[in-house]
Amino acid sequence: MLLSELIKDWPCTVLQGSIRQTIRGLSESSARIEKGYIFVVRKGRRLDGAEYMEEALENGANTIIIDRTNLDLSRIPTDVTVLVVPDSSLFISYASAKLSGYPGEELTIIAVTGTNGKTTVSHFIGQMLQTVGKSVAIIGTTGIYVNGKLYKTIEDSLTTMPAETLHPLLRECAERGVTHVILEASSLGLEGNRLAHCPIAIGILLNIGVDHYEEHGGKESYIRAKKRLFTLSKKMIVNEDDLLCFEIGKEMTVPPIYFGQNHINGEQQTLEIRIAGKHNEINARAACCALNALGYTIDEIQPLVSSLCLPAGRMQKQSQHGIDVYVDYAHTPDALQVVLAALHDEEKNILTVFGCGGERDRDKRPQMGAIAAQYSSHVIVTSDNPRSEEPAQIILDILCGTTGFSTPIDVFINRKYAIRYAIRKAQYGDIVLVAGKGHEQTQQIGNDILPFSDVEEVKHALNERNSDNDYS
Incomplete structure (x- = not known):
């Protein structure tokens, strides 16, 4: 051109x-x-x-x-x-x-924003649309999926890819016969205008937590970034159970569609949702609301819900020796609390392995320490992605929140050792939660980006425990 x-x-x-x-x-x-x-x-x-x-x-x-x-x-x-x-x-x-020929105009695009749950809701919507015969692409934290299969990974693991790569990808999708695209819309992506010329049929606001306040320079700036989705979307879906989201919805000139624990589009709806955790029930309702906004009736949606499955790194379970090990992406106070609350309902001992990322909201560190100590039988504090920060200092910040709790706490700066220690420590009938990194395949320490997978480390730790038992 x-x-x-x-x-x-x-x-x-x-x-x-x-x-x-x-x-x-x-x-x-x-x-x-x-x-x-x-x-x-x-x-x-x-x-x-x-x-x-x-x-x-x-x-x-x-x-x-x-x-x-x-x-x-x-x-x-x-x-x-x-x-x-x-x-x-x-x-x-x-x-x-x-330059890409405005490919978004040939697609039905749904954008999902929120501090927690974007990936899960995106995949739930994609799964249900596939079941009704649509060709679907999902673009977000865990990569790019076309009709349920991994198509590409996302450079730099950005939740919302830059516009310069997004629009050529949308052109690829249109040429492959994709009809519906579900995007994860991060606050940083919205603030940086990455979706400014992407025609969004439906926007979804799930929740607003504290995780990115520091990156945006405060709470108001973070909320302002989330609000941008309202101006980009023809229709908005909002979580009425989240007070901040509900208040934002009331400010909008065009009233949004609301969903909640018992409601979809303002009406009480009973859905048979067979997924662990109340937070995932809410995520499923958000997805159902999206299909409702696309014109599907609740009666048409209900049969689709029973086959929903969680994406990689979300309550991903491995079991051996009578021990259940869950890997979850929970890296915010809200997310950690809802995951631990869901596991706590099983009334078993919970050993929690987690850390906090460097160069991110520092205020959340003691909060997450307190949440882990409150819900767990044993806490193992470790490194997440420390980036340029000193891992020991991040851990000290976390430990400040654990004072006053009688929960046993151990510290391993090396995440691999922390995971292996927790799985060795667990007894028959216990639960181990490895939280914070979920699907991620790397760990950033200083300027080095090293291969690391919680899922693989759990697998190795369970196999090691099995080998030890063979010789015992």
Whole structure:
């Protein structure tokens, strides 16, 4: 596409060069730039694209997009076009959609946001739509699934992928005959305009917790990011049992559709949901509400619910030696509490292994320590993804919340050893919960991203225990 065609409906100012450039693609990452690409300079939370302009030019960029006029452009060759736009992130979204031929308009797109439950609800909706004969793609934390099979993993494990990769993927989906796409919409993705030019038929607001307050600079900014989904969606579905969500729903000019523990679309509905945990019953109701909003009756939806199954890393169970081991992604206070409450209903001893991620909301650490100590018979505190923080300090923050509880607590900085210790310690009839990482296949320690899977480590630990018993 010619640059002149791409920008004809977008406000911009030409600082240098020709708008007759032929554009083959665009990116905000200099490493992904190829010959004939636009390099979009965007200032992020940690990095500034302005520092990578030379690398982008070396890789073949013929156009530079900026949204600031105070940048030094003296080293940009005169045959390279430079444009100023009001907002680089919005331009990326707009241009990506246009270069891909607006594929979202050929699809029915459902976007799910919330602190907890996005992945589960997305997969529940996908499973039910498949059962009624629709071709479905799910794009989110655990990867990209087409009709229930893993199609691709998501780069950098982003919950909501950047617009520059989302729209080409939507084009692939449309060409593969997909009719419905379910997206996980993170607060950071919404705030960063990743979905700004993605036509959303139905948006779903599940809940609002504390996990990302710090990343957004406070509670109000986090809530404001979530509210963006209302402006992008033709219809909104809101959890009436979450007070914050309910209050946000009342602010909207177009009233949302509500669901709750006993209600779907404002009417009391009894559904036979056979999934462990009250939180997953709520997740199933949210999914049912989405199908209802698509035009399916409750009578048509009810038979679909009985075959729902949880996605990878959500209450994923392995059992040996009379011990049940669950791996769950619960990495927020709310999520940990609902998972432990669900397991607590079984009236068995619970050994909980968990940690907290580095460079994330610090206030949640003692809260999660208290929740683990309250519901567990034994707590093993360990590392999650410490990133650049000192793992021992994160653990100390967690332990601050465990004071006042008589629950035995052990500490293993090494997560592998923590998992193996818990499974060795467990007795016949006990439950072990390994929480925090779920489906993840890596662990980030400092700048190193190392292979690590809770599911695989549990499997190894159970096999080790079996070997030990063979010689006992």
